[in-house]
Amino acid sequence: MASRVLAATTSPYSLVAFTALGGAIVVWGVVNAASAIGAMNAGAEPAPAPVVAPVIAPEPPSPPPPAFVFDAPLPGQVINSPFGLRQMPWEENGRLHEGVDIAAPAGAPVHVATDGIVMKSGVSSTYGRFVEVAHKDGFHTFYAHLGRDAGLKRGTYVKRGTTIAYVGNSGRSTGSHLHFELRNKAGKPLNPALFMGKTFAEKDDLPLKAAAKVGRKVRLAQVSRWPDGVKAPDRLAANGEGVVTRAKGGRVRVRINVVDG
Numbered sequence: 001m002a003s004r005v006l007a008a009t010t011s012p013y014s015l016v017a018f019t020a021l022g023g024a025i026v027v028w029g030v031v032n033a034a035s036a037i038g039a040m041n042a043g044a045e046p047a048p049a050p051v052v053a054p055v056i057a058p059e060p061p062s063p064p065p066p067a068f069v070f071d072a073p074l075p076g077q078v079i080n081s082p083f084g085l086r087q088m089p090w091e092e093n094g095r096l097h098e099g100v101d102i103a104a105p106a107g108a109p110v111h112v113a114t115d116g117i118v119m120k121s122g123v124s125s126t127y128g129r130f131v132e133v134a135h136k137d138g139f140h141t142f143y144a145h146l147g148r149d150a151g152l153k154r155g156t157y158v159k160r161g162t163t164i165a166y167v168g169n170s171g172r173s174t175g176s177h178l179h180f181e182l183r184n185k186a187g188k189p190l191n192p193a194l195f196m197g198k199t200f201a202e203k204d205d206l207p208l209k210a211a212a213k214v215g216r217k218v219r220l221a222q223v224s225r226w227p228d229g230v231k232a233p234d235r236l237a238a239n240g241e242g243v244v245t246r247a248k249g250g251r252v253r254v255r256i257n258v259v260d261g
């Protein structure tokens with residue numbers, strides 16, 4: 001027992017601690033002496049040290065991080081087919097284009113629009129190769145007609161801007177482009193154009209109502225080429241708007257003017 005106490009008091013650590021403490025006291029003493037001498041040299045009574053509030057500019061409170069930040073999946077590229085009712089030349093009826101088409105050269109990297117988790121990647125006959133990403137608050141983004149995906153496994157966390165795939169022309173596609181969708185937690189498609197490249201400070205700022213609206217106008221799509229394996233219907237409008245009727249449940253029918261001859 002006694003030998004242990006002795007060992008502790010003579011250990012090098014105790015010595016270091018003792019020296020450091022001594023050093024601190026000495027420095028403190030010198031500083032006090034110096035200020036006292038300074039006061040006397042000025043010929044004044046040593047006045048009590050004035051209490052001066054430190055002049056530090058108050059830091060502006062850092063704003064809270066925005067609730068949502070959405071990037072464009074292909075920054076700098078334009079939407080060449082918007083969200084809304086659209087009729088392809090080989091279709092007899094207009095139907096909802098549930099996302100936007102962004103033209104880009106094959107192989108261009110596709111960035112995830114906002115932080116999320118890779119949910120699914122696969123191939124569909126219409127959408128071709130696709131990747132689906134889940135985001136907070138139940139939002140989903142969908143990237144289709146891809147050349148290839150970036151090989152990210154299901155469940156991978158992806159930060160906004162991460163390359164998740166590359167542009168291609170797979171599935172029922174009329175040229176190299178990205179089909180990009182944004183859906184709400186109910187699975188309803190939203191107009192991605194109202195989100196791309198935008199920051200929303202609060203969740204209430206999200207334009208959810210406006211983005212879910214589908215205009216009445218049916219756009220007749222112009223395509224440079226028809227996808228492989230798509231046959232023209234017998235009756236095909238040369239051009240014109242057609243007659244749109246809205247059935248219950250949001251289904252839209254378009255009667256096309258039949259062109260004789």
Ligand SMILES: [Zn+2]
Pocket residue numbers: 081097099100101178179180
């Ligand atoms: Zn599309």
